[in-house]
Amino acid sequence: MMRGRARIVPTPRDGGGSASRFFYCAKASSGEREAGLLGHLPCVRCGSKSATQHIVKRLPAKNGSGEPCQSAPGDTGKMGKFTETTGIFRLAQAGKGGVPTVEAIRQAWAAFKRRGYKGQPPEWSIVRCLRNDHPTVKPLSLMRWCVRLITPLGGVCLDPFGGSFTTGVAAIEEGFSFVGMERQRHYVTIGRWRLRHAAQKGRSKAR
Ligand SMILES: C[S@@+](CC[C@H](N)C(=O)[O-])C[C@H]1O[C@@H](n2cnc3c(N)ncnc32)[C@H](O)[C@@H]1O
Ligand SMILES: [Zn+2]
Numbered sequence: 001m002m003r004g005r006a007r008i009v010p011t012p013r014d015g016g017g018s019a020s021r022f023f024y025c026a027k028a029s030s031g032e033r034e035a036g037l038l039g040h041l042p043c044v045r046c047g048s049k050s051a052t053q054h055i056v057k058r059l060p061a062k063n064g065s066g067e068p069c070q071s072a073p074g075d076t077g078k079m080g081k082f083t084e085t086t087g088i089f090r091l092a093q094a095g096k097g098g099v100p101t102v103e104a105i106r107q108a109w110a111a112f113k114r115r116g117y118k119g120q121p122p123e124w125s126i127v128r129c130l131r132n133d134h135p136t137v138k139p140l141s142l143m144r145w146c147v148r149l150i151t152p153l154g155g156v157c158l159d160p161f162g163g164s165f166t167t168g169v170a171a172i173e174e175g176f177s178f179v180g181m182e183r184q185r186h187y188v189t190i191g192r193w194r195l196r197h198a199a200q201k202g203r204s205k206a207r
Contacts, residue, residue: 036197043129143170165191
């Protein structure tokens with residue numbers, strides 16, 4: 001490796017260090033990381049178990065007095081969960097209590113696009129719900145490849161640092177048994193639903 005720039009170092013086994021000896025894949029998609037969670041776990045942002053999207057209001061980081069903003073104008077305070085800069089609303093709130101309708105938000109974004117993304121972006125956005133909030137979810141195709149590489153036929157795959165258990169999903173999809181560990185209960189819950197979903201998918205494919 002060179003400082004600041006990656007370089008492929010030839011080794012005796014790779015016959016010249018071609019880039020083809022690396023496994024390239026896209027990062028985990030939202031569909032991949034969230035599979036099996038909808039309807040079972042609350043969105044970590046809006047709290048809904050059933051929503052696929054929620055509304056976000058961009059708040060100024062500081063108000064006039066220099067203090068962080070705690071609430072949005074028109075918010076009833078019931079559903080809004082605020083960080084310093086963002087107000088989060090369930091989609092069911094659209095059109096109520098100062099929250100614009102979904103159509104109005106879409107129109108505001110379409111107008112911003114027509115302006116060539118110039119000027120202030122709209123305050124309100126519709127964004128995907130998030131249930132798997134593990135910070136380092138691995139791509140499933142990469143973990144399937146790793147699992148195939150090292151697990152003997154009919155073997156058991158063990159991941160002692162499971163996170164949201166992508167390795168487990170990969171093991172199940174590759175037809176191996178899996179044992180996983182994870183120290184954070186929140187990620188174990190996410191992992192359980194992901195594994196359950198992978199196992200169910202496997203069973204329905206086998207039928
Ligand atoms: C890099 S992440 C794994 C991510 C996982 N491959 C995925 O796709 O979601 C490593 C995980 O190991 C867990 N961990 C760290 N030390 C641990 C320990 N001593 N016992 C169990 N889990 C541990 C962390 O909580 C973290 O979630
Ligand atoms: Zn949500």
